[in-house]
Amino acid sequence: MPPPVDNGEAVALGALRCREFVDLVADYLESTLDQQTRARFEDHLIDCPDCSVYLRQLEEIVGAVGILREEDLSPGARDVLLSRFRTWKIGG
Amino acid sequence: MTTSDSRLTGSRSERPPPDVEPALIAALGRGEEGAFETLIQRHHTALIRLARVWVRDASAAEEVVQETWLAVVQGIHAFQGRSSLQSWIFGILANKAKRRGTRESRSHPFSAYDIGIDQEDSPGISPDHFFPHGHEWAGHWSHPLADEESCPERHMLADELGGFILRKIDELPAPYRGVILLHDFHGLNTEETCTILGISANNQRVILHRARTRLRVALEPYLKGNDHAASSG
Numbered sequence: 001m002p003p004p005v006d007n008g009e010a011v012a013l014g015a016l017r018c019r020e021f022v023d024l025v026a027d028y029l030e031s032t033l034d035q036q037t038r039a040r041f042e043d044h045l046i047d048c049p050d051c052s053v054y055l056r057q058l059e060e061i062v063g064a065v066g067i068l069r070e071e072d073l074s075p076g077a078r079d080v081l082l083s084r085f086r087t088w089k090i091g092g
Numbered sequence: 093m094t095t096s097d098s099r100l101t102g103s104r105s106e107r108p109p110p111d112v113e114p115a116l117i118a119a120l121g122r123g124e125e126g127a128f129e130t131l132i133q134r135h136h137t138a139l140i141r142l143a144r145v146w147v148r149d150a151s152a153a154e155e156v157v158q159e160t161w162l163a164v165v166q167g168i169h170a171f172q173g174r175s176s177l178q179s180w181i182f183g184i185l186a187n188k189a190k191r192r193g194t195r196e197s198r199s200h201p202f203s204a205y206d207i208g209i210d211q212e213d214s215p216g217i218s219p220d221h222f223f224p225h226g227h228e229w230a231g232h233w234s235h236p237l238a239d240e241e242s243c244p245e246r247h248m249l250a251d252e253l254g255g256f257i258l259r260k261i262d263e264l265p266a267p268y269r270g271v272i273l274l275h276d277f278h279g280l281n282t283e284e285t286c287t288i289l290g291i292s293a294n295n296q297r298v299i300l301h302r303a304r305t306r307l308r309v310a311l312e313p314y315l316k317g318n319d320h321a322a323s324s325g
Binding site for chain 2: 017018019020022025026027030048049050051053054057058060061062064065066068069070071072073077078081082084085086088089
């Protein structure tokens with residue numbers, strides 16, 4: 001359920017709507033929100049279980065991508081690169 | 093971060109601590125093959141993936157990365173450590189791949205994207221996910237996200253899941269791929285990411301959020317325990 005907040009017009013300077021919250025998530029994760037906006041963001045977070053889930057999912061994705069490992073270099077590609085390296089002059 | 097309870101539990105990255113870089117750079121400067129092998133083991137496949145942001149096919153990406161390695165070897169004495177070695181290498185790759193992309197007559201992916209930023213009003217979430225203007229709950233989620241906690245746990249082996257996420261990243265539009273690879277995967281900061289990709293900080297922020305939002309949709313089954321999508325994709 002959406003949180004029992006706004007009556008429409010008071011939103012701009014008061015409680016955030018979910019859609020506004022979503023727009024601010026990237027800045028929140030980068031810690032670049034100003035103090036007042038951050039406070040509104042965190043107030044909304046307390047009131048809205050759906051946005052809480054949304055933020056957790058985004059954090060989860062950022063965390064998962066951050067611990068990915070790139071595929072291993074194949075032995076064949078390694079051998080080709082090393083044989084080229086032997087023909088290159090270091091430092092040009 | 094609240095990832096401790098995540099089911100996206102990929103294997104830990106094995107990135108080296110920065111303090112080993114000077115020794116590696118010095119060894120490469122002396123022409124030691126072992127240093128070069130360390131670098132290619134660490135970065136080659138990442139460079140291939142990154143080159144595809146600008147160039148069309150795998151063979152062109154291979155050529156661009158070969159040129160990059162030659163430039164790294166020949167230019168290592170000029171590396172002054174103002175950025176990390178990784179960031180320096182990525183910057184060389186990006187310049188070569190951009191030139192190659194231009195020769196292929198491919199429009200610059202980030203230039204094209206600049207137009208798109210102004211055309212969409214929300215960073216990647218469709219407006220239908222929120223109640224419309226005039227509704228009692230205007231601007232709030234129209235279907236709840238917080239109702240999946242009781243679904244059965246579903247885990248993939250870490251390697252399977254890592255491969256799955258990488259495939260989903262590869263399917264993203266080029267600008268999204270470029271930003272998420274540099275910023276979220278390789279851990280470059282905003283300034284480094286913007287410099288390498290040649291975009292503004294604001295565009296980087298918007299593209300990054302859209303890329304994460306796309307991944308969220310692709311990975312939602314794993315985020316919420318949805319029962320039937322674990323083997324899809």
